[in-house]
Amino acid sequence: MGLAADPAGRCGAGWRESLYSAELGQAVCARVAAGASLREISAEPGMPDRTTVWKWAQGEPAFAEGLAAAQGQARTAARVRGRARMARLRAAQLARPRSRGGLATSRYCPDLAEAICERLANGESLKAIGRDPAMPCAATIYHWLERFPEFEAAYVTARRRQADTLMDEVREVGLAATPKTVWADRLHFDTLRWLTARLAPKKYLERLVVIQAQAEMAKADEQGPLRVVVVSFTSGPNGESLVAPPRCQAEADAWVRAYGRPYDGPGFSAGQVGPGGWEADED
Template identity: 50%
Template sequence: MADGAGGSPARPGAAAPGMSVYTEALGQAICRRVLAGESLRAICAEPGAPHRTTLRGWMARHPEFAQGLVASQQAARLAWRRRDRACFAHLAARPKPPRGGKPSTYTPAMGEAICARLMEGESLTAIARDPAMPAYATILGWVRRHPEFEDMYAQARQVQADYFCDEARDVALAATPETVWVARLCFSVIRWQAARLAPRKYVERLAVMEANEARRRAEAEAAAQRPDRLICVTRFERSPDGKTILAVPPRNAEEEARWEAAHGKPYDGPLYQVVDRWAAR
């Protein structure tokens, strides 16, 4: 009887007729596939391939097949290890990325483009809405992290204040009786922006002086309305005989008489200055 042959009915998934019989060519083909890196599980799972139990039987009955299959498995494992080592060496040789997250996408050309649009009166929110430009928070982050862009940004804002001043004049000259109220609103907003960007240049000094003077007058009036208050701290103690409670300084004529009766020295002055006896303590 041939190897693996029998009279039992074929089970589902069994090898095709002729594949359950060992041949030297079939054994060499399996060893070549294992040497190439395929696993026995994958080879045996193919339709018509011999079952793994059949391969174990072949290895038990054919020593040359067993030796070739074991040698192929060892060579395949060594090849996998060599490939892993080469991959690890390649990864170790690559330059490490800079720490702190992704590298900045800032470029001097992008910074100059943003500042140029600012100097032409465009708002930063409008620039950030452009798909070709970075987001609003990204631009402000560049201002904090890149000193050269921070200087350009500050200069662009100063020039933008001059642009707003000229724009306010254009808005005022273009106003008509029908659009005067809208033009007045636009003029006020533009003037406010220019004053905030360059306060030393565009804030109306007369208005500032009037506001400061009004504040000083209000403070003076409030101070004049407040009455002068005198805080007097009173101290209580017993007389030398231990029977009378004395107040220092006395709050009325009766307490003053008690003090004179106890010590024989009256107070002088309206604020009842403490006598030498109390000053020495």
């Protein structure tokens, strides 16, 4: 049985918008500014999936600017909520009993555990959180992970969300790179990408990425200026990790398995994967 069509002739439950329009772009930006993730937005009926949103950002400068502004608003709102939460936690800690050393006791507190997970999901490191006087030290946090299963489950979820946050930052670093800053930006880019792959290896890990990067840099030194190719990472409907644009035949084959056709989005150039095979034709 096929999917029911809406009045415009589009499919029902499984339909996803792929054509850009200013109205839909504004709706996506409004949802992002309100704090919704692209994963949550893509699950809503009639909204584009994450891959489509990134394609729009690459091809529509006005949408890319609006999306970046919306993400900035969401991060600002999250920081404001975090400061308010921390103010409440500090007030609560002042009222708690003190140990002989003068520090607040390290008894497990659900509110503190929630604040730790929220800050992790927003991209902070565990050491940075542990240095905050209002938070337990890193050793105490690890102790809580061993003793409280509910905190461990929330912590694992927060680390997965942190990987998505860092991947968004990876993309911003790549798009902001200029010929003057490319070497410093590349170090920042590679560090964030490595952290992201460590946090969510099934989703973001690139096998042999170090060897490939070294080979590319050596080749660039011998043959001419370094060419930086910015790629994005996503998941297909079959759950397989995808790279856009694909850089090798294996990544090109992954798009065929996921969508039944070769990748045909932006980013093709000579030497990259094209719809007809590995080497794209030069003009």
